[in-house]
Amino acid sequence: MQGFLLGLANGTTCLVFCAPALIPFLMHEGQTVRQNLGTLVKFLGGRMGGYLLFGLLAWATGSLLLQAVGFQGLVIGAAYVGLAALLLVAVLRKKAPAQGACAFEGARARLSRWPALLPVGMGFLAGLKVCPPLLLAFTDAASTGSLAGSLVFFLAFFLGTSVYFVPIPFLGMFRRVSALQIVGKFAAVIVALYYLYAGILLCAGGIL
Amino acid sequence: MLLILPIALLSAYTWLPGLLTGQGEPLQILALALAWLVFNALFVLMLTTGHTHRYRSVLFILIAVALPLDFIPWMIKTYGSMMLTDDIMFSGGASFCPLTMPMIIIPALLKRVVIFPGELLPTGAHGAFSVMFIIWVAASLALGRGWCSWGCFYGGWDELFSRLPKRPLIKDKQIDRRWIYLPFAVLLAIVLLSAIAFQPIYCEWLCPFKIVTEFQAPATILAIVQIAIFVTLFIGLVIVLPLLTKRRIQCGLFCPFGAMQSFLNKINIFEVRIDPDKCSQCKRCIRECPTFSMNESSLESGKPLMTCTRCAQCIDACPEGAISYHIKGTSLKASPAVARALFLYPAFLLMGIIGLGTVGMGLWRIFKLITTGSML
Numbered sequence: 001m002q003g004f005l006l007g008l009a010n011g012t013t014c015l016v017f018c019a020p021a022l023i024p025f026l027m028h029e030g031q032t033v034r035q036n037l038g039t040l041v042k043f044l045g046g047r048m049g050g051y052l053l054f055g056l057l058a059w060a061t062g063s064l065l066l067q068a069v070g071f072q073g074l075v076i077g078a079a080y081v082g083l084a085a086l087l088l089v090a091v092l093r094k095k096a097p098a099q100g101a102c103a104f105e106g107a108r109a110r111l112s113r114w115p116a117l118l119p120v121g122m123g124f125l126a127g128l129k130v131c132p133p134l135l136l137a138f139t140d141a142a143s144t145g146s147l148a149g150s151l152v153f154f155l156a157f158f159l160g161t162s163v164y165f166v167p168i169p170f171l172g173m174f175r176r177v178s179a180l181q182i183v184g185k186f187a188a189v190i191v192a193l194y195y196l197y198a199g200i201l202l203c204a205g206g207i208l
Numbered sequence: 209m210l211l212i213l214p215i216a217l218l219s220a221y222t223w224l225p226g227l228l229t230g231q232g233e234p235l236q237i238l239a240l241a242l243a244w245l246v247f248n249a250l251f252v253l254m255l256t257t258g259h260t261h262r263y264r265s266v267l268f269i270l271i272a273v274a275l276p277l278d279f280i281p282w283m284i285k286t287y288g289s290m291m292l293t294d295d296i297m298f299s300g301g302a303s304f305c306p307l308t309m310p311m312i313i314i315p316a317l318l319k320r321v322v323i324f325p326g327e328l329l330p331t332g333a334h335g336a337f338s339v340m341f342i343i344w345v346a347a348s349l350a351l352g353r354g355w356c357s358w359g360c361f362y363g364g365w366d367e368l369f370s371r372l373p374k375r376p377l378i379k380d381k382q383i384d385r386r387w388i389y390l391p392f393a394v395l396l397a398i399v400l401l402s403a404i405a406f407q408p409i410y411c412e413w414l415c416p417f418k419i420v421t422e423f424q425a426p427a428t429i430l431a432i433v434q435i436a437i438f439v440t441l442f443i444g445l446v447i448v449l450p451l452l453t454k455r456r457i458q459c460g461l462f463c464p465f466g467a468m469q470s471f472l473n474k475i476n477i478f479e480v481r482i483d484p485d486k487c488s489q490c491k492r493c494i495r496e497c498p499t500f501s502m503n504e505s506s507l508e509s510g511k512p513l514m515t516c517t518r519c520a521q522c523i524d525a526c527p528e529g530a531i532s533y534h535i536k537g538t539s540l541k542a543s544p545a546v547a548r549a550l551f552l553y554p555a556f557l558l559m560g561i562i563g564l565g566t567v568g569m570g571l572w573r574i575f576k577l578i579t580t581g582s583m584l
Contacts, residue, residue: 024396024400182393183392183393184396186389190393190397190398191401194397194401
């Protein structure tokens with residue numbers, strides 16, 4: 001319950017941290033509300049993976065990991081670089097055709113369907129961005145002392161923060177505005193470049 | 209005459225009190241009075257000749273050029289340089305710029321913090337948040353994106369360079385129209401990223417006009433990179449591309465503040481309309497529009513795109529007189545002259561509030577340079 005409340009109390013911050021990757025991506029995809037919901041579930045699934053990894057680390061290392069010099073910089077930096085790469089791939093790839101009219105097109109569509117995992121990857125890396133609420137959760141989870149307790153804490157924390165993501169799929173209501181897809185693509189590239197720069201800088205700070 | 213008199217009286221606040229009370233530097237009063245004279249003379253010409261863009265453009269460029277003439281010496285006199293040190297920023301000494309507006313919204317809502325190292329109330333710096341906010345709200349309600357051609361104190365720079373060549377080297381057909389969405393993308397990106405970074409990302413990284421106002425001291429590699437980006441963007445977006453295209457590239461294809469103002473075009477009563485009965489489809493307005501706000505669909509719908517800055521370049525250029533200012537909800541045939549006068553009044557008032565003092569003070573710095581050998 002404590003993890004859920006912590007997530008609920010700090011969810012807007014988590015939303016702010018994830019929105020720059022998620023919103024331009026969804027705008028670029030130009031999907032329906034239902035499809036956006038599917039993408040969001042994948043994204044949140046990936047994010048949950050990131051959080052559970054933190055839960056595992058919290059149990060394994062206690063708060064020691066947070067005190068390791070350069071740890072945060074390295075983790076956030078690597079997550080930023082990875083997120084930038086995924087975001088660029090996501091918006092610069094050629095979209096799969098909507099329907100495979102012939103066998104060849106169907107095969108091509110299947111081949112290009114692998115980016116379905118992109119939101120999962122992005123969610124995972126977004127979950128690894130050590131934002132202030134996550135640090136709080138890490139400290140609290142570490143104090144539980146057991147693996148199960150730590151994982152449950154992070155799971156509850158994840159659920160609490162996810163409430164704020166509910167309105168995002170409704171972007172799909174504007175999917176007929178074709179300009180939004182172009183805006184989303186441009187914005188994703190700008191955000192990716194920023195993440196790339198910030199990631200490199202943070203990694204350098206963590207290593208040096 | 210009735211329209212001119214209130215504007216003339218209102219705008220005399222810059223120099224008349226100094227003259228009447230005998231306080232203030234005579235040279236400064238003279239410069240401000242001269243600026244007042246120029247402003248009002250051009251307003252008279254605007255009203256009497258029917259040409260809007262021709263005279264607006266002169267004032268718009270004057271404001272942009274005058275701003276650094278006054279601002280940079282003020283920075284040097286106040287802080288010793290046009291570079292902001294960490295100390296100045298931590299003490300809230302940076303002048304507030306309206307371009308910051310879209311970036312402060314989310315942090316202000318979430319944390320009730322204005323993420324700009326400026327002052328809230330006016331105490332001496334060039335721009336305080338409260339003053340700029342009030343001006344921006346009033347201007348946006350009255351003019352929408354008209355701000356970008358009547359109130360912005362930077363836009364005159366790319367207008368200047370876009371007006372220099374006789375013909376564009378890069379033709380209209382060579383420009384991919386999808387670029388008109390870039391300002392909206394920049395807006396979306398900086399709003400989202402500023403909320404994470406808790407600092408105005410556009411001001412930190414992307415504003416070309418830092419070069420003509422203030423920027424962070426190049427004390428670190430990061431600050432040097434930032435300055436290099438500012439210089440590159442200024443040369444590219446404000447000088448070179450406007451020279452090549454005869455368009456306001458920074459305003460039309462990059463500025464996120466302009467993108468935000470485009471949405472505000474929807475909530476004020478003025479608009480620009482094309483009379484289909486008069487339009488001869490010569491498409492001159494499409495070629496002339498400096499911000500890519502006219503296209504084929506505009507001619508069909510009788511309206512420019514939402515990015516229209518109401519600069520009146522198309523209105524002046526239309527050989528058939530088919531384009532005019534218009535008040536929403538009234539008939540297209542209803543007197544365009546009345547709509548124009550009703551638009552020009554708040555537009556010119558905004559221009560005066562933003563620019564009259566700026567031009568006067570810029571002129572004063574030049575007078576000082578001539579008479580004393582120093583602009584400080």
